Structures are given as structure tokens and as C-alpha cells.
Amino acid sequence: MTNQYYEFFCPVKVIAGKAALEHIPYELTGLGAGRPMIVTDKGVRAAGLLDPVIAACEESGLEIISIYDDVPPDSSTGVVKDIAGIYRREKCDSLIAVGGGSAIDTAKAVNVLVSEGGDNIAEYSGAGTIKHPLKPFLVVPTTAGTGSEVTSVAVITDTAKSVKLPFSSSFLLPNAAVIDPRMTLTLPPHITAATAMDAMTHATEAFTCMAKNPLSDAYATAAIKKISTSLLEVMDNPKDSDNRLELAQASTMAGIAFSNSMVGLVHALGHATGAICHLPHGMCMSLYLPYVLEYNLETIRAPLGELLLYLEGPEVYAATPASRRAEASISAIRKLRDELFKRCRLPRTLKETGSVEEHQLDTIAEMAMDDGSVMFNPKEVTLEDARAVLRRAWA
Amino acid sequence: MLAKRIQPMAFQARRLYVELMFQVMGRALQAISEVDASARREARGLPEGFLFEMMVMPDGSRLIVEHVGDGRFHYHGNSAPRPVDLSIRFKHIAHAFLVMSFQEKTSVAFANDRMLVDGDIGYAVRMTRILNRLESFILPRVVAERAVKEYPSNLRLPEKLLSAARIYLKVASNFIETVRA
Ligand SMILES: [Fe+2]
Numbered sequence: 001m002t003n004q005y006y007e008f009f010c011p012v013k014v015i016a017g018k019a020a021l022e023h024i025p026y027e028l029t030g031l032g033a034g035r036p037m038i039v040t041d042k043g044v045r046a047a048g049l050l051d052p053v054i055a056a057c058e059e060s061g062l063e064i065i066s067i068y069d070d071v072p073p074d075s076s077t078g079v080v081k082d083i084a085g086i087y088r089r090e091k092c093d094s095l096i097a098v099g100g101g102s103a104i105d106t107a108k109a110v111n112v113l114v115s116e117g118g119d120n121i122a123e124y125s126g127a128g129t130i131k132h133p134l135k136p137f138l139v140v141p142t143t144a145g146t147g148s149e150v151t152s153v154a155v156i157t158d159t160a161k162s163v164k165l166p167f168s169s170s171f172l173l174p175n176a177a178v179i180d181p182r183m184t185l186t187l188p189p190h191i192t193a194a195t196a197m198d199a200m201t202h203a204t205e206a207f208t209c210m211a212k213n214p215l216s217d218a219y220a221t222a223a224i225k226k227i228s229t230s231l232l233e234v235m236d237n238p239k240d241s242d243n244r245l246e247l248a249q250a251s252t253m254a255g256i257a258f259s260n261s262m263v264g265l266v267h268a269l270g271h272a273t274g275a276i277c278h279l280p281h282g283m284c285m286s287l288y289l290p291y292v293l294e295y296n297l298e299t300i301r302a303p304l305g306e307l308l309l310y311l312e313g314p315e316v317y318a319a320t321p322a323s324r325r326a327e328a329s330i331s332a333i334r335k336l337r338d339e340l341f342k343r344c345r346l347p348r349t350l351k352e353t354g355s356v357e358e359h360q361l362d363t364i365a366e367m368a369m370d371d372g373s374v375m376f377n378p379k380e381v382t383l384e385d386a387r388a389v390l391r392r393a394w395a
Numbered sequence: 396m397l398a399k400r401i402q403p404m405a406f407q408a409r410r411l412y413v414e415l416m417f418q419v420m421g422r423a424l425q426a427i428s429e430v431d432a433s434a435r436r437e438a439r440g441l442p443e444g445f446l447f448e449m450m451v452m453p454d455g456s457r458l459i460v461e462h463v464g465d466g467r468f469h470y471h472g473n474s475a476p477r478p479v480d481l482s483i484r485f486k487h488i489a490h491a492f493l494v495m496s497f498q499e500k501t502s503v504a505f506a507n508d509r510m511l512v513d514g515d516i517g518y519a520v521r522m523t524r525i526l527n528r529l530e531s532f533i534l535p536r537v538v539a540e541r542a543v544k545e546y547p548s549n550l551r552l553p554e555k556l557l558s559a560a561r562i563y564l565k566v567a568s569n570f571i572e573t574v575r576a
Contacts, residue, residue, distance in 0.1 A: 007508045127513060166516065211506035262506065370440070370517035376506055380527060 145195025147255020194282030435466030
């Protein structure tokens, strides 16, 4: 008998498909809530994405009590405190996050304050500090990538001390994730590509890293199949709502996979690069993915080879000898990146980003070594290894 | 009837073994920080006075080491002079036994949800690397001896304790040999 052991947890109700937004009133009432507050950002509002959400609620007689639309790209402790103040003043009783990673993380943190009390979110940072279920909370993702709607973590920047505070508790999870194709229909091409590649990385790392397990494997492979099939379709036809929905679902599925089996070196390098060079997360994921897979190759040959079926379909899988499948999976990912580069210039090397300088590589490597994700990488990463991967990703 | 009597003794042996190994690990962490350049380089990334604890939940054995500066650790035994900065907690003694008997690597135990981290995750990653380094010193010979493969439920106390003590000595002497070599 092996020592294999795993845990898998996802209590988030997924409400997905055409007219999914119209289920919000029913869901909230079912949770005993009637005075929701929307947490979102200016971009979402400007894109007109709030309108269908508000319309769906008002048509059912559910009034949105308050809308906070000023969440910054990096959620901060001050913003969380302000929103919690408004929530209390307006006597709201539930939260709807509409947006990407930062709106969702902000709403998670606001929910902690308005449920547990207090003004200082920093007091709840870490693991295991939240002991009770929080207020009714729905998430409507507007990007198809982060998977934050199904993860039990949030990161909030403490602006005063300029540190990133991690929060981790299963109580942070929303009651439901509402996935409606209307919400991602107008996502610009380069964001569509970068966020989809983030989801692709979540699924690929979940499937090849140390904490992989049979349940997260099922979500990961299904997500990879959807992204491989739908991403280029959407790039060519941005209004294709069927394929938009496929990407949105894939993102949630990849989120479920990685929140149960963690991610590895791609994320460690990506987090460090994002912090030092201010590049978008999805772009970093797309950039590093093949280089890290090449680095991990001999440790992950079997699972990576299996992924060829989901990346390229049964014909290619069957025609490729088992011993070549892992390499073929990496080529498939490289091919996809080349196509994305053609369509929206999504960079494939650090040089192509135009925002990274060669002398920064050592700093990135050092910072990546302190990232939590590095722990779950299938191969034990040394500082030298991280440097070598970065050098290969340079140009 | 017999099973009932043996079981608590087996549990007792496991507890003693984990406690012994915590002592070995604590001393070994101090030793490795004195002789191994790579462990010391990792440890330098920790703040001076940083207290690290490894313990078994809810209130079992524990080991506490302090980073006293320049990558050196000081082993404090099982009591901390002040609140610890980073705590790695095994959810159950059985999981601590898996790791302490080298059936499961620390990093694998993390991946398998065997333990919880309380504190800065960056420091936890660093400590895991140091523990892995420690294991790589200790592991090969113990495995070669096949001293502890899987915990045998039919093992009676004296035998078990004896072998635990043997392993304890072996690990300690192996460690010193390897490090000095
Ligand atoms: Fe990601």
C-alpha cells in the first residue's frame, strides 16, 4: 500500500449558463438575504457589466442596496475597511462580487469584517483565524482565469506596511459562483488570452504537481480540454458566447482543481515577476508554463504525457508513441502560445514583454524561492534551478 | 483481549518514537546549521531570533529551534522562551510518525494535508527546504537498513522500543558520520 492520501473540498454551488444571472434573486432569498451590496471595479461598471446583474435582481423585486465600484487592481486593507463601513451604514445583509481576482478577494475580506466584526482586516490574516460561517456571498466572475470564485484564499495588501496579507479559510468561499456568458463577452483579446492561459496553468500544474489527486485530476483534464478547444475560437470570434461559456467554466473547473491540489513553480516565478516587474499574472503564466514543464519533465513524464489527450485530442494522442507524449504536450502548449502571439502579441519570452531587464532575473529567482507554490513543485527547486529556468525564458 | 492490551502499548511506542525523533531533529537542525553551508545559506534568510516550532496536535511532542543569526540554529528542547514565529503542526501523531520514520517527506506531508502552517508561508517554505536537506543527510542509510518500513501493528512494546532506540542511535551516529565526512 502506498502512502497516498488526499483531501478534496468544494462546497461552492456553481450556477452556469444562459440567463444564469437571473438566478441571483432566488439564490439570495434562499440564503435568507434581501439587502445585497455589490463590490466591483470601475472597469466592470464602464463595460456595462453591472446592468444585466442589476436588471436581473430588480425584475424579481430584489433591490441592490449599495454598489461599491472603486476596488483598485490590488485590493488593500483601507478599501476593505471603507466598504465594510458602507455595508454597515446601509444595513446590507449580503455581498455580490462582480469582477476579477481583486474584486473577489476584496469582497471575501469585506465579508470577514462584516461577519466577524472589527475594522482591521489584518487581525484575521493567516490560517484558521475565522471560526464561523460568514454572510451570504455570491460571486459573478467577469474574467475567465483566476478561479477565485472557488478558492478559499484571499490576498489583501496592507498599504501602511506594504506587505501582502494572506487569508485562508474555507469560510471565505462564496455560497455560489454565477457563471454567465454575458459577463465575459466583451473581454478584450489580450485579457481573454492571458486569463485563459492562467486557467490552463492552474489545470496543468494541478495535474502535475505534488498534491495531485483523482478528484482534482478530473477537473483539471476537463478544463484543459475546454481551453484547448475553445480559446482560439473565442480569439477569432469574440462574440461566440458558447465558447465564452466554455472558457468561463474551464476557469472555474481549473480553480476547483488547483485549490485542492495546489500549483508549482510556474506560479512561484509568476508571483515574483508580477511583484517585481508589474506584469499581469496571466501573461506570466503563459510565458513560464512550457519552460517549467521542460524543467520538471523527467519527474512528470507520465502525467504530462496523459495531458496530450486533452490538449490535442484522441487522433494526435493515439498517433504519438507513449514515450513522446510528454514532449508533444509541451509542443502543443508552445503552439497555442504562438497562435496567441499572432493574434494579440501575448509575449512568449521575458524579452518580448519589454518590461523585464536581464539583471532582474536573479531578484526574481530569489523571490520565487520564498513563494509558497514552490513547495508543491514536483521537483525540488534550488535557486540555481530557478535561475536556469529564467534564463531559458529570457529569449 | 490481547489486542486490546497490545494496542495502547503500540501507540505508546509510536509516541515515544516521535518524541525521540523530535529531539534528534532538533539537535540535528542545530548541528546541520553549524556544518552544512547550504543549510546555513537557507537559514540566513530567516530573521534573527526567529522561533520555529514543530508539534503534534492537539498538545503532543514539540521541538523548538531558534535562528540565533548567521544561519545558525539553537535547539530549545520542547519549550519556547516566547511566542513562536512559525509553527508547523501535524494533525495527528500518526502523521508525525510517517514523517519522523521517513516514510513520508516533509514536503509530501504538506502536499498531503498532513499538517498545518501557522506563520509566514515564505519562512515555512524555507524551513521545509532545510528539513529536506536534513532528511537527505539522514535518510539513505536508514532506508537501507529498512529499519522502519510500515508501522507493524503486531509488534510488541519491548521489541518496538528497542528498535526505536536502535534507530535513534543509528540516526544520530549516521548523522554525525555523514556530516563529518
Ligand atoms: Fe494563477
